[in-house]
Amino acid sequence: MSVAHSDEPLIEVEDLRTYFHSEAGIAKAVDGISFAVRRKKTLGVVGESGCGKSVTARSIMRLIRPPGKIESGSIRYRRGEETLELAGLDPKGRTLREIRGAEIAMIFQEPMTSLNPVFTIGEQITEVIRLHLGAGRGEARRRAIDMLNAVAIPSPHQRIDDYPHQLSGGMRQRAMIAMALSCHPSLLIADEPTTALDVTIQAQVIRLMRDLQREFEAAIIFITHDLGVVAGIADEVMVMYLGEIVERAPVRDLFRDPKHPYTQGLMTSIPSLNGARKQRLPVIEGNVPSPFDLPRGCRFHPRCAHASELCRERAPLLLEAAPEHHVACHLQDPELA
Numbered sequence: 001m002s003v004a005h006s007d008e009p010l011i012e013v014e015d016l017r018t019y020f021h022s023e024a025g026i027a028k029a030v031d032g033i034s035f036a037v038r039r040k041k042t043l044g045v046v047g048e049s050g051c052g053k054s055v056t057a058r059s060i061m062r063l064i065r066p067p068g069k070i071e072s073g074s075i076r077y078r079r080g081e082e083t084l085e086l087a088g089l090d091p092k093g094r095t096l097r098e099i100r101g102a103e104i105a106m107i108f109q110e111p112m113t114s115l116n117p118v119f120t121i122g123e124q125i126t127e128v129i130r131l132h133l134g135a136g137r138g139e140a141r142r143r144a145i146d147m148l149n150a151v152a153i154p155s156p157h158q159r160i161d162d163y164p165h166q167l168s169g170g171m172r173q174r175a176m177i178a179m180a181l182s183c184h185p186s187l188l189i190a191d192e193p194t195t196a197l198d199v200t201i202q203a204q205v206i207r208l209m210r211d212l213q214r215e216f217e218a219a220i221i222f223i224t225h226d227l228g229v230v231a232g233i234a235d236e237v238m239v240m241y242l243g244e245i246v247e248r249a250p251v252r253d254l255f256r257d258p259k260h261p262y263t264q265g266l267m268t269s270i271p272s273l274n275g276a277r278k279q280r281l282p283v284i285e286g287n288v289p290s291p292f293d294l295p296r297g298c299r300f301h302p303r304c305a306h307a308s309e310l311c312r313e314r315a316p317l318l319l320e321a322a323p324e325h326h327v328a329c330h331l332q333d334p335e336l337a
């Protein structure tokens with residue numbers, strides 16, 4: 001892949017909308033989000049449960065199944081000299097099959113989503129390596145063992161011949177991480193990759209991702225509930241609420257000066273940023289409303305201490321409040337404040 005393009009976004013999402021249709025109505029899981037990620041950069045994605053983080057990831061991978069559907073928007077992926085519109089590709093076609101799991105790899109929240117129960121983890125990882133890196137059988141097995149070792153699976157020579165069910169949850173997650181990383185993807189989407197791991201292993205896995213990212217100039221989209229992890233790994237962070245981006249900024253700016261009341265709420269609820277304590281984002285007062293029944297105006301207004309009449313009536317746009325710092329809040333709009 002051409003290094004000359006390293007400053008251009010590797011992936012560019014524009015006004016993406018992914019909805020789920022059911023008898024109860026339409027759940028607007030992802031509702032008009034735009035962002036880009038460059039090579040060698042990491043985008044952190046945070047937000048409470050149900051805000052659309054995984055649906056965003058699965059949309060990029062084109063893994064949304066009925067009743068879900070990408071309604072509109074574009075997902076441009078730069079591949080060497082060409083730009084592919086992922087949103088327009090045949091989900092069963094050859095191009096997507098080539099890309100998925102090789103150029104764009106995903107670590108799922110639930111390891112069994114990507115591990116096949118009827119093959120050993122060794123068979124699965126070596127297949128990825130042989131297919132995408134063109135290695136022979138022996139070489140692929142050696143690399144797979146190295147990779148299992150790198151994600152801290154003890155006795156990798158033996159574990160490589162285990163079936164997924166023979167591994168504990170944490171080991172399965174590491175095996176999946178090994179599989180995702182062993183093909184040296186250009187874009188790695190990691191959906192809560194370290195939640196089942198203890199802090200030491202978590203740090204080790206994150207270090208491994210960063211090393212591979214540097215070596216292969218990969219972009220990473222890192223989804224997590226853990227703001228401490230985001231502070232450590234991300235270059236840029238986007239905060240999602242009810243299918244929308246409410247704030248997007250370089251990581252330092254976001255932590256130094258969170259502008260959206262929702263982001264501020266998430267920040268005050270973390271006890272420390274030293275990574276010693278791991279926890280889910282505690283709930284800000286009130287619940288996340290159902291995506292079937294979205295509040296009018298600003299979607300956060302029912303839970304916002306600063307909400308005014310305007311917030312109840314009109315949805316704020318995501319505007320640049322400071323250089324590269326975007327926020328969707330009427331309080332930050334100079335024309336309205």
Ligand SMILES: Nc1ncnc2c1ncn2[C@@H]1O[C@H](COP(=O)(O)OP(=O)(O)OP(=O)(O)O)[C@@H](O)[C@H]1O
Nearest residue numbers: 020027029048049050051052053054055056068291
């Ligand atoms: N298979 C599905 N069928 C119907 N609705 C779905 C489906 N998957 C997701 N949704 C809807 O999309 C919304 C966003 O889900 P998503 O999995 O992206 O949340 P998330 O931000 O990843 O949450 P978590 O932090 O719990 O993983 C959900 O609230 C749900 O309404």
Ligand SMILES: [Mg+2]
Nearest residue numbers: 053054055109
């Ligand atoms: Mg999720």
